[in-house]
Amino acid sequence: MDSISxxxxxxxxxxxxxxxxxxxxxxxxxxGKVTSYGAIAAFLGTAQSSRxxxxxxxxxxxxxxxxxxxxxxxxxxxxTGKHHFGSPAIMQELLxxxxxxxxxxxIIDFEKHFWNPMIELAME
DNA sequence: CGATTGACGTACG
DNA sequence: TCGTACGCCAATC
Numbered sequence: 001m002d003s004i005s006x007x008x009x010x011x012x013x014x015x016x017x018x019x020x021x022x023x024x025x026x027x028x029x030x031x032g033k034v035t036s037y038g039a040i041a042a043f044l045g046t047a048q049s050s051r052x053x054x055x056x057x058x059x060x061x062x063x064x065x066x067x068x069x070x071x072x073x074x075x076x077x078x079x080t081g082k083h084h085f086g087s088p089a090i091m092q093e094l095l096x097x098x099x100x101x102x103x104x105x106x107i108i109d110f111e112k113h114f115w116n117p118m119i120e121l122a123m124e
Numbered sequence: 125c126g127a128t129t130g131a132c133g134t135a136c137g
Numbered sequence: 138t139c140g141t142a143c144g145c146c147a148a149t150c
Contacts, residue, residue: 018147037132041146047133048145054131055148074132081131 018044022056023063025117029071032098033115034107036075043117054081070094077110 021044029035041050053072060067061084070091074080082091082105092102101108 041132046146049147050132051130051145052132052147055129057131060131069131072131079131084131 018046018049018052019056019059022053023060023065023067025121026057026060026067026069026072027065028117028121029068029115031068031071032100032113034071034073034077034095034100034110034113035115035117036073036077038075039114039117040072043121057081057084068094071098071115073107073110077107077114079105079107 022040025035025040025043036050037053038047038050040053041047044053046052057067057069057072060069069081070079070085072081079091079095079102082088085091092105095102095107100113107113
């Protein structure tokens, strides 16, 4: 089902469907909100492949379309992937710029800023 | 085609 | 409660 592929169709021919979906969901994360790899994985139907979500982010920076990977953290609200940005501080700065407080790589009030794709995207 | 990896998550000690 | 081990699926080497 392509219920979540309205704005895609870019230069993602190189990416597999799984990657595409990950990028799509990630782009749909509103500013000031964050989600977890597991939540995205669960939304894609492969809750056990949460690691794949993070792996997909490795190609996120080479995508033509911007992918707000900084809005994706682990289920602890910890900025585990900050080291994959240009600088470890970029991820936190981006989140703080969006109104999210981050202390010691930990998002404050994580659950309050949590964005659940399964709910927001009204999946069934 | 087989082995390894990977920005996670859960279980177990 | 904290630290370590294992599993999961898909992609890459």
